[in-house]
Amino acid sequence: MLSDSINESSKQLTKDGKLRHLVSLENLDKNILMRLLFEAQEYTQFKKLPDRIINHNQEHTIANLFFEPSTRTRASFEIAANRLGFNVINFDIENSSGKKGETILDTVMTLKSMGVDTLVIRHKEAGIHAQLVQDIGDECIIINAGEGHISHPTQGLLDLLTIQQEKEAFEDLTVTIVGDIAHSRVARSAAQGLTTMGVKELRLVSPKEFMPSKKLTSISKHFTNLDEGLKNADVVMALRIQHERMEDTNNINLDNYIKNYRITHKAMRIAKPDAIIMHPGPMNRNIEIESSLADGEQSVILRQVANGVAVRMALLNQLTKNHEAQ
Ligand code: NCD
Numbered sequence: 001m002l003s004d005s006i007n008e009s010s011k012q013l014t015k016d017g018k019l020r021h022l023v024s025l026e027n028l029d030k031n032i033l034m035r036l037l038f039e040a041q042e043y044t045q046f047k048k049l050p051d052r053i054i055n056h057n058q059e060h061t062i063a064n065l066f067f068e069p070s071t072r073t074r075a076s077f078e079i080a081a082n083r084l085g086f087n088v089i090n091f092d093i094e095n096s097s098g099k100k101g102e103t104i105l106d107t108v109m110t111l112k113s114m115g116v117d118t119l120v121i122r123h124k125e126a127g128i129h130a131q132l133v134q135d136i137g138d139e140c141i142i143i144n145a146g147e148g149h150i151s152h153p154t155q156g157l158l159d160l161l162t163i164q165q166e167k168e169a170f171e172d173l174t175v176t177i178v179g180d181i182a183h184s185r186v187a188r189s190a191a192q193g194l195t196t197m198g199v200k201e202l203r204l205v206s207p208k209e210f211m212p213s214k215k216l217t218s219i220s221k222h223f224t225n226l227d228e229g230l231k232n233a234d235v236v237m238a239l240r241i242q243h244e245r246m247e248d249t250n251n252i253n254l255d256n257y258i259k260n261y262r263i264t265h266k267a268m269r270i271a272k273p274d275a276i277i278m279h280p281g282p283m284n285r286n287i288e289i290e291s292s293l294a295d296g297e298q299s300v301i302l303r304q305v306a307n308g309v310a311v312r313m314a315l316l317n318q319l320t321k322n323h324e325a326q
Contacts, residue, residue, distance in 0.1 A: 011023065011130060011133050011134065011137070012024070012028075012133065014322060014326065017029070018032075018322045018325075019032055019036075019318060019319060019322055020137070020141070020319070020322055020323065020326075021129075021133050021137055021141055021142040021143065021319070022142075022143045022144055022153050022154070022315060022319065023129045023130050023133060023142065023144050023151075023153070024129075024130075024144065024150075024151045024153055024189070024192070025151070025153045025156045025157070025189050025192040025193045025196070026151070026192045027192075027196075028192075028196065029196075030196050030197065030198075033157070033160065033193060033196060033197065035318070036157055036311065036314050036315060036318065037157070037160060037161050037164060037311075037314075039313075039314035039317065039318065040157070040158075040161050040307065040310040040311040040313065040314040040315075041161065041164075041165070041310070042314075043083075043309070043310040043313045043314060044306070044307065044310045046083060046309075046310070046313075049083070049084065049085065053084070053085060054084075054085030055085070056085075057084050057085035057086045057087075057320070058085055058086070058087055059087075060086050060087065060117045060118065060320055061086070061087040061088075061089065061115055061116045061117050061118070062077075062081045062086045062087070062088050062089070062116070062117065062118040062119075062120060062316070063088075063089050063090075063091055063111050063116045063118070063119050063120065064077055064078060064088065064089070064090045064091060064120045064145075065091045065093065065107070065108075065111075065119060065120065065121045065122070065123075066091075066093060066121075066122045066145065067093055067098065067104070067121070067122060067123045067124065068122050068123065068124055068146060070122055070145070070146070071281070071282065072280075072281055072282075072305055072308055073122065073145050073146060073152075073154065073155070073308070074090070074122075074145070076305070076308040076309045076312050077120050077143075077145060077154075077312050078090060079309050080309050080310075080312035080313040080315075080316055081312075081316055083309070083313060084313055084316055084317060086118075086316065086320075089116070091111075097110075104121075104123065104125075104128060104132075105131075105132070105135060105136075108121075108132060108136060108140075109136065112136060112139065112140055116140065117140060117141060117320075117323070118140065118141040118142075118143065118316070118319070118320070119132070119140055119141070119142055119143065120143045120145050121142065121143065121144065121145060122145040122146035122147075123146070123147060123148070124148045125147075125148060126147060126148045126149075126150045127147075127150075128147060129142055129143075129144040129147055141319050141320065141323050143315070143316075143319070146185060147185060148185065148245070149182075149183045149184065149185050149188075149242065149245050150185055150188060151185050151188055151189050151192075152185040152186050152188075152189045152280075153189050153193075154308070154311060154312055154315060155185075155186050155189055155190070155280055155308075156186075156189030156190050156192060156193040157193065157311045157315070158304055158307045158308045158310075158311045159186075159189075159190045159193065159237070159278065159280070159304065160190075160193045160194070160197060161307045161310065161311055162276075162278065162300050162303055162304045162307050163175070163194075163235055163276070163278075165303070165307075166235075166276050166300060167234055167235070167276070170194070170197040170198050170199050171198050171199070171200060172200055172234075173199045173200055173201075173234045173235060174199070174200055174201040174203065174232060174233045174234050174235070175190075175194055175199050175201070175202055175203070175233065175234065175235040175237070176203040176204075176205060176229045176230055176233040176235065176236050176237070176271070177190060177191070177202075177203070177204050177205070177237045177239065178204075178205040178206070178226065178229065178230075178236065178237065178238050178239065178261060178263060178288070179205075179206060179210065179238055179239030179240065179241065179261065179288050180206065180210040180239055180240070180241045180242050181204045181205075181206045181210055181211060181212055181216070181222075181239070182206070182209075182210045182211060182212045182213075183210070183241075183242035183245040183246065184239050184242060186239060186280045187204065187216065187237075187239060188216055190237065191204070191216040191217045191220055192216075192217060194217075195217040195218065195219050195220070199219070201219075201221065202217065202219050202220045202221065203220075203221050203222075203223055203229045203233070204216060204220050204221070204222050204223070204229075205222075205223045205224070205225070205226055205228075205229035205230075205261070206222075206224070206261070207224060207256075207257065207260065207261065208224060209251075209252070210241075211224070226260060226261055226267060227267075227270055230267060230268070230270045230271045231270050231271070232270075232271065232272055233271040233272060233275055234271075234272050234274075234275055234276070235275065235276055235278065236263060236268065236271055236275055236276070236277050236278065237277075237278040237279065237280075238263045238277070238278070238279045238283075238288045238289040239279070239280070239288060240279075240280075240282065240283065240284055240287075240288055241257070241284070241287070241288065254287070257287070258286075258287060261288070262286070262287065262288060262289065262290060263277065263288065263289045263290065263293060264290040264293060265290060265292070265293055265296075268293065268298070274298075275298060276298055276299075276300045277289070277293060277294070277296075277298045277299045277300065277301070278300055278301065278304060279294065279299075279301045279304075280304065281301065281304075281305065283301070
């Protein structure tokens, strides 16, 4: 059974409660989330920043270290950093010393010695980001860009921003997440963020084999029946089956999954007529989501991608400011 590491949220804050690193959305104060969402919303209408800010940020180096595959997260961190004028290096893991047996701590220490200030890290190991905060967090900023099945806080933030743009108040919303909940870091971070923002209902729908061993948050309700989960939902999020996180994929009955859990036009009739459809990507079209639905009017999937840049700009800006103020 998969475990959920306990991320001690306080470690990612400064002594006076400001965000110092981003490890997890778990127990992160609502005000911190709102400040990030507010600034991210401003960046959605991005205009070139004044030279004064760009020149200042050029002194700060951000390294992107992706030990697992990524398209959206990696590209959007790079675009966000470039727009703010930061000096960015993208680390080529395939050709790095990690392949020669170097530990991640040694890799990170090496980069730090060269003057890297912020480390954006995606890694399969649970707890790695919290560990790095403990080991080198006084000198560097650590950002979680995906941690095994445990958490993906910047995805959670962009999901919150997308929902906020489309819907009025979180307090009135029923949000339904459908798919491989057990192995999904996206579901965990979204659930944590939505719980803090105070949604009315948070429903998680999956077949038994993809059900997590315990409730994701205090308010999450778990369903095995798609119709029950979708009834009157305002927001529906489909998830990819995380084959790469399973030891044995032989007993997944894909036909059954498609029949009972695929989000289709027909299935969506039971949700609210103005419900939005989300997906973190990459999509497996016609498995977890009907292809034409992903491209249809209710879909906000590409908006999520665009918001990923804005959210990461807000995060990089706030973390570097809080770091400099130390
Ligand atoms: C997700 C991830 O890597 O967790 N993708 C993303 O970051 N947008 C979802 C997935 O891989 O299914």
